[in-house]
Amino acid sequence: MSHLVWFRADLRLHDNPALHTACQQAVIDGSGVVACFLRPQDQWENHHWGENRARFTERCLLDLGHELAQLNISLICWDVGDFNQQIPALLSLSQQLSCQHIWANEEPELNERLRDQALINQAQKTGIQCHFYNDQTLLPMGQILKKDGTPYRVYGAFRKQALKELERFPVQTLPIPQSMSCITEASQQDKITVLQADAGSLNVVGVSAFQPKAYLDDPIQQRWPATEAQAFRLLDSFCQERICQYDPQRDFPGNAEGTSLLSPLMATGKLSVKSCWLSAQQVQLSQPQGAQSAGRWLDELLWREFYRHLLVLYPELSCCQPFKPERAQIPWRNAPDDLAKWQQGTTGFPLVDAAMRQLKETGWMHNRLRMLTAVFLSKYLLIDWREGERWFMQHLVDGDLASNNGGWQWAASTGTDSVPYFRLLSPYRQAERFDAQGAFIARFVPELASLPAKQRIQPKGYVKGYPVPMLDLREGKDRMMAAFKSASFSQT
Numbered sequence: 001m002s003h004l005v006w007f008r009a010d011l012r013l014h015d016n017p018a019l020h021t022a023c024q025q026a027v028i029d030g031s032g033v034v035a036c037f038l039r040p041q042d043q044w045e046n047h048h049w050g051e052n053r054a055r056f057t058e059r060c061l062l063d064l065g066h067e068l069a070q071l072n073i074s075l076i077c078w079d080v081g082d083f084n085q086q087i088p089a090l091l092s093l094s095q096q097l098s099c100q101h102i103w104a105n106e107e108p109e110l111n112e113r114l115r116d117q118a119l120i121n122q123a124q125k126t127g128i129q130c131h132f133y134n135d136q137t138l139l140p141m142g143q144i145l146k147k148d149g150t151p152y153r154v155y156g157a158f159r160k161q162a163l164k165e166l167e168r169f170p171v172q173t174l175p176i177p178q179s180m181s182c183i184t185e186a187s188q189q190d191k192i193t194v195l196q197a198d199a200g201s202l203n204v205v206g207v208s209a210f211q212p213k214a215y216l217d218d219p220i221q222q223r224w225p226a227t228e229a230q231a232f233r234l235l236d237s238f239c240q241e242r243i244c245q246y247d248p249q250r251d252f253p254g255n256a257e258g259t260s261l262l263s264p265l266m267a268t269g270k271l272s273v274k275s276c277w278l279s280a281q282q283v284q285l286s287q288p289q290g291a292q293s294a295g296r297w298l299d300e301l302l303w304r305e306f307y308r309h310l311l312v313l314y315p316e317l318s319c320c321q322p323f324k325p326e327r328a329q330i331p332w333r334n335a336p337d338d339l340a341k342w343q344q345g346t347t348g349f350p351l352v353d354a355a356m357r358q359l360k361e362t363g364w365m366h367n368r369l370r371m372l373t374a375v376f377l378s379k380y381l382l383i384d385w386r387e388g389e390r391w392f393m394q395h396l397v398d399g400d401l402a403s404n405n406g407g408w409q410w411a412a413s414t415g416t417d418s419v420p421y422f423r424l425l426s427p428y429r430q431a432e433r434f435d436a437q438g439a440f441i442a443r444f445v446p447e448l449a450s451l452p453a454k455q456r457i458q459p460k461g462y463v464k465g466y467p468v469p470m471l472d473l474r475e476g477k478d479r480m481m482a483a484f485k486s487a488s489f490s491q492t
């Protein structure tokens with residue numbers, strides 16, 4: 001008998017409750033632990049994951065395989081297609097390896113939760129017990145509720161309550177489990193070797209099948225460290241050297257060090273949110289001059305927390321529905337040419353174009369620019385926010401349904417805490433405030449680099465090789481106001 005740990009969005013050894021508890025149990029009952037990852041390529045496509053996100057996940061997985069090997073735990077990777085195929089694959093694997101327990105960490109998305117419930121039901125019939133843990137959030141997902149038992153619908157009130165709960169239940173992390181060296185059964189290893197050699201009806205592949213060499217030439221992957229050791233080094237250096245300047249620096253996209261750049265590692269679960277929270281909290285408590293900035297960063301972690309809780313409490317968010325149902329009536333424009341200009345960074349608005357090109361070149365976009373480009377698409381162009389949400393998922397290394405959906409619905413005024421629909425972010429004003437010298441624009445829009453700063457932000461007249469603005473901002477705003485008013489809802 002042994003224990004099967006199913007890795008999904010938790011590709012790490014540190015602070016991994018499912019892995020930790022499985023290993024503890026294996027020590028108690030004198031058995032072994034086997035790990036698996038069921039790569040659902042088709043599901044990733046259904047969820048609009050692009051190459052950047054998929055490759056980054058696979059690189060994280062490769063590192064996980066090496067890390068687990070240090071604990072004498074084998075990681076088996078199966079290519080399974082979609083979520084429906086994961087369950088039979090998992091049950092078959094459990095049976096072949098004589099595992100009576102499956103251990104995993106919960107995921108907040110609806111399809112994932114339905115799949116896990118189906119697994120629990122089917123596993124019961126075969127005598128296999130499933131154990132699920134929360135590793136995605138600081139507090140149990142979906143359980144921070146108002147006194148009347150209803151969910152918090154705005155961030156401010158949620159944050160207040162979450163901070164109270166975190167005082168009552170301070171965040172703690174789990175260590176890396178002890179090595180399984182003494183107890184891994186030789187017979188188990190033999191079975192795994194046979195499984196890995198057998199392509200069978202289920203495509204069983206070793207973790208090395210992910211061909212990291214093919215990624216070495218990928219300039220986007222080269223930017224993003226994917227090992228657990230690197231993740232901790234990044235977190236430590238951010239908290240020791242930069243977090244105290246986070247508040248004043250976080251809004252300037254030209255400052256590559258202004259934010260932590262940890263989002264891809266958090267999205268794949270290479271780094272747990274609790275590890276991040278504790279590191280920043282230590283700065284907050286020990287360095288009075290940096291406390292406010294560190295607190296600001298903790299607030300960002302709470303935004304992430306909020307969106308995850310909402311995803312669990314409002315399943316419709318996983319089904320492309322607006323958080324505010326009345327806003328389903330907005331008559332979005334079907335304008336493929338305009339959408340293409342936004343996607344390709346050829347709108348003629350320099351900061352918007354620089355941002356969209358940053359996304360394509362690096363697989364990441366600065367938060368202020370995510371807000372700006374999302375408002376530009378959904379308001380000035382009046383194109384459905386779901387088009388933008390999908391494009392982001394297809395290109396982001398850190399693509400994550402909860403945060404992406406939350407951010408897009410905020411910008412489109414269909415979501416929680418969303419900006420009032422009539423309050424727009426002007427691409428020129430944003431550039432004046434956050435890229436005053438036009439340095440960020442020059443970096444990503446080289447056509448404008450030789451112009452003086454003011455002209456980079458808002459070119460006067462025709463610039464060779466650069467498009468003229470694709471719309472008149474005033475007209476865009478009027479069109480949006482009319483469309484939002486025509487869909488009857490209260491003007492908040």
Ligand SMILES: Cc1cc2nc3c(=O)[nH]c(=O)nc-3n(C[C@H](O)[C@H](O)[C@H](O)COP(=O)(O)OP(=O)(O)OC[C@H]3O[C@@H](n4cnc5c(N)ncnc54)[C@H](O)[C@@H]3O)c2cc1C
Pocket residue numbers: 250259260261262263264266267300301303304305307365366367368370371374392396398399400401403404405406407408411
């Ligand atoms: C339209 C839109 C789409 C977005 N899509 C995603 C996405 O797919 N994946 C993603 O991780 N974030 C998304 N965000 C949130 C935010 O832009 C990124 O988390 C942030 O830019 C990542 O950079 P960082 O790690 O340097 O952030 P930091 O500023 O260092 O923040 C630390 C961490 O806090 C979390 N965080 C920060 N800001 C937010 C936020 N507004 N909402 C939720 N969590 C936040 C992230 O996990 C981030 O890594 C989106 C925001 C908007 C407006």
